[in-house]
Amino acid sequence: MNFTDLKEKATAEWTSLEQSRQPRIIVGTGTCGRAAGAFAVVDAIKTALAAHNVQADIMNVGCIGLCYAEPLVEIAKPGKPHIMYGNVTPASAAQLIEDYLVKDMPHPEMALGTIGEGSIEGIPKFWELPMLKPQVRIILRDCGIIDPQNLNHYIARDGYSGLVKALKMKPEEVIAEVKKSGLRGRGGAGFPAATKWELCRKEKDPTKYIICNADEGDPGAFMNRMLVEGDPHSVLEGMIIGAYAMGATRGFIYCRAEKPLAIERFKFALKQVQEAGFLGKNILGSGFDFDIELREGAGAFVCGEETALMASIEGKRGMPNPRPPFPAQSGLWGKPTNINNVETWANVSAILQHSAEWYTQYGTEKSKGTKTFALAGKINRTGLIEVPMGITLREIVFGIGGGILNDKGFKAIQCGGPSGGCLPTSQLDLTVDYDSLQQAGAIIGSGGMIVMDEDNCMVDVARYFMSFIQSESCGKCVPCRVGTKHMLDILTKMTQGKGTPEDVNTLNELAQSVKQGALCGLGQTAPNPVLTTYRYFADEYEAHTKNKVCPALACKEMTTYYILPEKCQGCGICLRACPSEAIKGGKRMIHVIDQDKCVKCGTCLEVCPPKFTAVKKVSGEKIEVPKEPVPVIAGKPGAGETK
Amino acid sequence: MISLTPTEIQEKLKPILARHIGKKDELIPILQETQDELRYLPEDAMREIARFLKISVATVYGVSTFYHLFKLKPSGKKIIRVCRGTACHVRGSPRIVDEVSKVLNVKPGETTPDMEYTLETIACFGSCALAPVMVVDKTVYGRVTPGKIKEILARPAKQEVHK
Ligand SMILES: Cc1cc2nc3c(=O)[nH]c(=O)nc-3n(C[C@H](O)[C@H](O)[C@H](O)COP(=O)(O)O)c2cc1C
Numbered sequence: 001m002n003f004t005d006l007k008e009k010a011t012a013e014w015t016s017l018e019q020s021r022q023p024r025i026i027v028g029t030g031t032c033g034r035a036a037g038a039f040a041v042v043d044a045i046k047t048a049l050a051a052h053n054v055q056a057d058i059m060n061v062g063c064i065g066l067c068y069a070e071p072l073v074e075i076a077k078p079g080k081p082h083i084m085y086g087n088v089t090p091a092s093a094a095q096l097i098e099d100y101l102v103k104d105m106p107h108p109e110m111a112l113g114t115i116g117e118g119s120i121e122g123i124p125k126f127w128e129l130p131m132l133k134p135q136v137r138i139i140l141r142d143c144g145i146i147d148p149q150n151l152n153h154y155i156a157r158d159g160y161s162g163l164v165k166a167l168k169m170k171p172e173e174v175i176a177e178v179k180k181s182g183l184r185g186r187g188g189a190g191f192p193a194a195t196k197w198e199l200c201r202k203e204k205d206p207t208k209y210i211i212c213n214a215d216e217g218d219p220g221a222f223m224n225r226m227l228v229e230g231d232p233h234s235v236l237e238g239m240i241i242g243a244y245a246m247g248a249t250r251g252f253i254y255c256r257a258e259k260p261l262a263i264e265r266f267k268f269a270l271k272q273v274q275e276a277g278f279l280g281k282n283i284l285g286s287g288f289d290f291d292i293e294l295r296e297g298a299g300a301f302v303c304g305e306e307t308a309l310m311a312s313i314e315g316k317r318g319m320p321n322p323r324p325p326f327p328a329q330s331g332l333w334g335k336p337t338n339i340n341n342v343e344t345w346a347n348v349s350a351i352l353q354h355s356a357e358w359y360t361q362y363g364t365e366k367s368k369g370t371k372t373f374a375l376a377g378k379i380n381r382t383g384l385i386e387v388p389m390g391i392t393l394r395e396i397v398f399g400i401g402g403g404i405l406n407d408k409g410f411k412a413i414q415c416g417g418p419s420g421g422c423l424p425t426s427q428l429d430l431t432v433d434y435d436s437l438q439q440a441g442a443i444i445g446s447g448g449m450i451v452m453d454e455d456n457c458m459v460d461v462a463r464y465f466m467s468f469i470q471s472e473s474c475g476k477c478v479p480c481r482v483g484t485k486h487m488l489d490i491l492t493k494m495t496q497g498k499g500t501p502e503d504v505n506t507l508n509e510l511a512q513s514v515k516q517g518a519l520c521g522l523g524q525t526a527p528n529p530v531l532t533t534y535r536y537f538a539d540e541y542e543a544h545t546k547n548k549v550c551p552a553l554a555c556k557e558m559t560t561y562y563i564l565p566e567k568c569q570g571c572g573i574c575l576r577a578c579p580s581e582a583i584k585g586g587k588r589m590i591h592v593i594d595q596d597k598c599v600k601c602g603t604c605l606e607v608c609p610p611k612f613t614a615v616k617k618v619s620g621e622k623i624e625v626p627k628e629p630v631p632v633i634a635g636k637p638g639a640g641e642t643k
Numbered sequence: 644m645i646s647l648t649p650t651e652i653q654e655k656l657k658p659i660l661a662r663h664i665g666k667k668d669e670l671i672p673i674l675q676e677t678q679d680e681l682r683y684l685p686e687d688a689m690r691e692i693a694r695f696l697k698i699s700v701a702t703v704y705g706v707s708t709f710y711h712l713f714k715l716k717p718s719g720k721k722i723i724r725v726c727r728g729t730a731c732h733v734r735g736s737p738r739i740v741d742e743v744s745k746v747l748n749v750k751p752g753e754t755t756p757d758m759e760y761t762l763e764t765i766a767c768f769g770s771c772a773l774a775p776v777m778v779v780d781k782t783v784y785g786r787v788t789p790g791k792i793k794e795i796l797a798r799p800a801k802q803e804v805h806k
Contacts, residue, residue: 226769
């Protein structure tokens with residue numbers, strides 16, 4: 001079949017779906033939806049449909065990005081806008097089938113928004129919600145909208161038209177178009193994509209490779225995974241276009257085995273395009289041959305680094321190699337190789353489907369287009385978001401993210417994972433683009449954004465990232481292998497209240513040496529979390545080392561829990577909840593924590609009823625409490641109440 | 644867990660090796676398939692794979708120990724994975740690791756002597772909205788607190804319903 005016929009068939013299928021006389025129920029069943037219980041919801045929907053004898057199609061889609069409201073269920077009734085429901089449970093799903101599908105009561109109180117033309121009273125428009133309005137969807141254009149396993153859905157929404165267009169252009173023209181778009185690599189460093197492509201194109205070797213870097217090993221980052229789960233073809237199309245532009249013969253996708261669903265989606269999509277003739281010999285009659293192979297990474301963060309990744313594909317230990325030579329000259333098996341991130345490839349397909357000009361309307365002068373971020377941590381609306389470059393951090397945290405959980409105070413936003421940094425309130429008006437984040441000490445990185453509140457300790461966060469880096473250091477070069485170990489030891493000491501002011505200086509010196517001396521990006525950027533936390537939160541380092549106090553009350557070894565005798569009503573809730581059996585007490589007796597047994601898990605603080613708030617956590621402070629349980633003092637507020 | 648004899652291992656490896664042609668870059672996929680089959684990488688399997696790929700046993704061992712996914716010891720019946728991603732960290736995962744360690748009396752990476760449980764930590768599970776997250780075999784538990792651990796561990800193994 002030629003592409004025109006394919007497209008016609010695909011469009012017909014999509015249109016008939018959109019205009020179907022039968023209701024359709026769309027459920028987000030990506031990794032996040034599944035974890036939140038989407039499959040149980042699907043089961044409940046099926047049972048309810050059968051019970052009411054209603055015919056409806058159930059469609060599985062990827063993540064639309066509102067992770068905080070998973071499981072998400074979208075119900076489409078003929079002639080009405082779709083309604084998106086959030087936090088659906090098996091019980092509420094069954095209720096919606098009965099009340100909305102059968103009886104036409106839409107339950108606005110359970111709805112997040114309506115999608116499509118028309119409106120329903122009491123329900124806002126989905127895409128106008130504060131979380132979604134500031135977003136622009138280029139990379140995530142199909143995520144949560146199409147069935148990722150249906151090639152026709154992708155094609156109907158302009159999919160593979162970018163490839164068809166590219167194949168009619170000269171390879172150099174394709175590169176020129178990408179250059180005009182200003183696209184910079186989304187894997188972290190932000191290197192201009194077209195520049196790398198040109199270098200690879202120029203090489204004379206008839207064998208060239210391209211790679212899609214889907215390793216995404218940063219803790220707190222799930223953008224690439226969700227994109228692949230929700231729309232694998234957007235990535236494959238970009239890769240085929242790139243291969244044509246550079247004259248590559250073979251492509252590899254390197255995806256870590258810990259992302260089983262993403263791997264499944266890639267494999268399924270590869271088979272589909274091989275059958276459709278977008279891969280293989282003589283692609284769409286153009287005379288261009290190219291195929292893609294999937295390789296599973298076996299879990300090593302450093303394998304996200306391009307030279308280590310290539311060593312891993314070759315079957316070796318994934319250790320980085322010094323550059324030059326750059327992969328474009330000598331990469332996989334010594335052949336010219338181009339490597340781009342998942343999201344970079346998805347941008348390429350969008351650029352070719354539209355145009356470079358269209359693309360450049362988004363973003364800033366030097367950072368074009370949009371970027372996806374995994375927004376998580378102490379924030380009300382966690383999720384996968386896509387925003388135009390140039391948006392401010394404040395708009396992301398307080399607009400899209402809806403502010404800090406439980407109305408706590410904002411402390412920092414961590415951008416860029418282990419290579420990035422923690423930015424404080426004073427930097428919230430910073431625009432998100434490659435250059436301004438870097439100046440502030442952080443990086444865009446692959447796109448993890450973790451929000452921290454007043455309860456998070458910046459020294460502990462620095463220690464957290466250093467412990468990650470230290471265990472992921474491959475050991476090849478001394479600055480990284482030994483330097484990060486020393487840095488971790490110092491940070492650990494500090495979080496245990498054993499640090500000295502001298503340690504702060506040593507830590508900063510080590511940070512500089514590791515930064516300058518390490519072989520690859522892992523070591524070179526490893527000190528960033530330490531450097532930024534020190535730059536913006538030096539007072540916390542001082543409190544830990546000079547006063548032996550953790551102001552955020554986060555460092556376990558530096559905090560103590562007490563039960564305040566004047567507040568405890570002897571209700572016994574904490575005693576029963578304590579997993580360490582460290583609380584002594586009895587009915588109407590003031591409870592006491594055995595400090596030797598206490599593991600400082602904080603359970604007592606969490607379960608103590610708000611009307612008592614008798615548990616207090618302190619650092620560097622001692623509170624006088626009875627040694628053994630004594631009777632509750634009568635006549636106090638709340639006295640006599642037990643639960 | 645019953646340990647396999649070298650001949651049994653050879654038998655189990657046969658169909659795996661038959662899918663490959665003996666190129667060096669097949670090492671990692673072969674190790675992955677072997678581990679899928681045997682649940683870990685016994686020494687005899689590594690020897691056999693080295694012979695097949697005509698590389699040294701040391702090379703196979705070097706690769707096996709480099710990647711976190713490969714296990715040189717058998718795992719317990721239930722695998723407990725606590726997410727150590729950043730979102731989970733700032734929402735209390737260290738306390739979860741501590742508590743599971745305490746209840747099972749093993750450190751991350753270890754298996755209980757009765758071969759029932761293996762405790763692992765994972766870099767990021769990607770369900771940051773549910774932080775802190777813990778996964779028992781295939782069941783995901785979100786917003787875990789130390790107080791819930793005993794109850795979670797006591798539950799019978801349940802497979803997530805895959806459709
Ligand atoms: C330690 C380390 C880990 C990395 N991890 C990733 C990763 O998971 N995904 C990725 O695309 N790039 C990662 N990179 C960047 C790659 O080396 C490379 O720059 C990138 O894949 C190029 O693609 P791009 O130009 O499209 O950004 C990592 C770099 C370092 C130093």
